[in-house]
Amino acid sequence: MTSVVWGHYEMLPNTSDGKQKCKCKKCGTTYLCDSKNGTGNLRRHLENCKKRNMRDIGQLILQTNTESFDHAEFRDLFTASIIMHDLPFQCVEWVGLRAVLLYLRRDLQLISRNTARNDCKKLFLKEKCNLMEQLSKVTSRICLTSDLWTSINTDGFICLTAHYIDNDWHLQKKIITFSFMPPPHDGISLFEQLQLLLVEWKIENKLFSITLDNASANNSCVDYLKNHLNLRDALIMEGAFFHIRCTAHIINLVVQEGLKDIDSATGKIRESIKYVKGSQARKQKFLDCASQSCLDGRRGLRQDVPTRWNSTFLMLDSAIYFKRAFQHLELVDSNYKTCPTSMEWEKAEEICKFLEPFHEITCLISGSKYPTANLYFPCISTAYAELKNVLLSSHQSLKKMAAGMIVKFEKYWSEFSDILAVAVILDPRYKMAFVEWCYQKLYAGNSNSELRKLKLKLISLCANYNPRKSELDIYLEEPKIDSSIDLDILKFWQGNQYRFPSLSAMARDILCIPITTVASESAFSNIHGFKIISI
Template identity: 25%
Template sequence: MVNTMEPRYMIPTRRHITDVAVPGIYEEVKISVKTSLASAERVALTCDAWTSRATESYVTITSHHISEEWELVSHVLQTRVMHESHTGSNIAELLKTAMEEWDITGKDPAIVTDNASNMNIAAQLAGIPHVKCFAHTINLASQRALKLPSVARLLGRVRRIASFFRRSTTASHVLRQKQKLLQLPEHKLMIDVVTRWNSAFDMLQRFLEQQPAICAALLSGEVRKTEKEVCTLSEADITSAEEIVSALKPMKVATLVMSEESSPTISVVAPLHAQLIHDLQESSSDSTMTKEMKSAICLDFSKRYLDDEQKEILYMASAIDPRFKALPFLSEDKRQDIYVRVIAEAARSQQRETDADIVPLPNVEDIPVQEDISAGPSKRPRDSFTLADLLGQTYGGAVRPSHKKNTHDQAEEEMTRYKEAAPMSLAGANPLDWWKQHQSEYPLLSHLAKRYLCIPGTSVSSERVFSTAGDIITTQRSALSPEHVDEILFLNKNFKMK
């Protein structure tokens, strides 16, 4: 067809696409990404490891910063193969090399990873602040509750029922008929994944939604008696499933909130962490299983975010978010301490910027004095008495300027007005929009907002690269070299910049 349309056109070969076209576009887009990062006030990173279908181990690094227009900008920087053991020192060297390659060492980077010990060590060795992924923290706490014997047994029964209806074409057909008859959504039953706690929540929620249709299908004559006996649940089991869904619902909502990528999430971590612990306190109306679940989750939550550096980052980010600036989850003393820290850091940040902008002036003594020859010889002034002779001592001197506020006083004044302002609504609000509107009103605090609100509260952005990688490194494309995997993933996420 191409030959008929234009016989002179030479179709690019596979080798040309692989060795010339893709690398050329990659270099162009890489320059655009570096330019974007160079304008950032601060750059935050997320890092996670994954394994491809070809059993190659990769580490993906993403970056996040706030642009001059107060938009949260994210990039996938690199996806590099890692043949060495995933020790903290090896990952630290990978991080240092990446920061040097992308010229962000001087951007005061912070990193967000999962709760793995090797990631903690890597951040320490790389010398950058570390924040643990809150979505991963929720997963670990919820998994602890789902592994309780009573909960695990119920999940096994529901899983067996869902597997039966997904495996049997006859039972699946009967279920669809009953869904239509009962006017229920024609949804398939779900089966959970061991590594994702929310899949167990979704499985139970879907089971409870379709429970009338499931009972009707099992009571029909088209399902064998043996299958009915295996798939039948008692009323107590159904009640227990409802209790599990009710207990885990706050965790599900928190996970959805933290998975947002278009608005800041680091400032939400501390309020959510405190609220979840509060909501999961035992009450007298809870069943024994519900109390055990809440106790397990709270016990796991209490072990997280104990590091002083992490807590300070989370509290500072919440204080600089107009939605949570009141910090009601902290004691009065701790709240005032955070405000003092915000003021001090805002002043320091402004002072560093001022010092960087100062251009040294030449010494006055080194400047040669030139006489004004064109003016001619100077004349001796005639003796005269003027108002200056009478009042010169009092009023003739230069007017002394009033005391100029230093950066600390200015930051303190801004913080006072910021706390007195009405808080931002939680409904569909983006704190970056608020700061864009009030940037001129709070110049020092807005500068600090860009430094903290750019840090994501989760490493979800890195994990989402894995899903894209699964579409790229398929069974038919398992021979892709690591260099091409890096280039294709990079262009898939960043090509819109070009």
């Protein structure tokens, strides 16, 4: 059981005949794997497995352990290692590394750094061709996210990410472009760059939506792009649902509006944390106070960043936990003058409680594994309901924050896309009832009119997939699924694709709509040593 082959197989439960079997993780082929059978058959299968991934370093390691040594496969393995670990091309010329490799195999064909660079380029082009082939076989429509950055030396870069649900109903996110973007970064220049990329990747006629932040250049870019695609009759309903605004960006603008006139208690907490972190002696004294107050000092204090509202929430949350330690520090350290009063601590707790739902929403929609579009409406309705509740509270500082945030929220609400309301209708736990409840909260006396508009758009959208609306009627008339169930919505529509073939096709296109551009931004977060400034 110490063989490297077991990393590629999954053990199966014993059958009625008592024979132990295992299954290939790649293709599902089963083999007997009793100890008396050895692992020879398992090794031979891995060498010929039809679904073997040649980029899987584990596969290559397995092959290099066989008796025959393939110099080409070693080179592929080394190229993959350079890319995986961000190694410089000159690593292949390091004297110590060459000595180790030649010790392992005297006839090893070593390469130069220029050859290593060319090998990496070849691997990139190979992977690009593979991805283009994958996209050509996708039967659903493709949604895009795009973002621009300026590097620390003022070079511009563009990242374009494709999102789709593949033929096995798995949500996919693929970066198709990460390239230099020369100035100017105005609407027409962005349009020309995106249009060239769409032609290169041959997906002009397969688009459903594009998600961008609220920069003015993006608005004009989308107008140019939509007009261009409509000339080719490439968009559903002439692009009525084409432009999606980044929800994370909008929530950030809404909360930042509320934090403009933040309470003085928050300022005192910020200064208290600065004081504690001002020297090692102060840190130790604070930890002693925390220990005497029976608090876990390992939780630590967080300093906020003015441009990130959620860091302010995390700062308050960490400081409130150490409330007794700060109060103790005030008694033992005469130089500490910024400890909040009991009333100010209560206000800080109220502010923290008020910001918590927005922090949870931001974490939900900003994960690297982004959520399906059906989660958008529950998030937004939760945020809006929280703002309305605070307006009825007795805390004047919170009411002032909420009032400014509601004004900003309602400004952007008119620009949210109706397609995201359709997405929650396609969730069998919510259907139409939840959208009706949201519209009553959001539109007050005008909710019925807005609901009629939404239903007409829904019927028109369904007509693009099937002229008959019977599937939609049947789906909406069936009882809802219990909302407490943790439902995998993609599995639901995969299981019902034969009952509702047209509606499930529409669900595949809609549910993969990214509601934020975080998927693009996260690509930069994973690049070591690449300093960027968002523009």
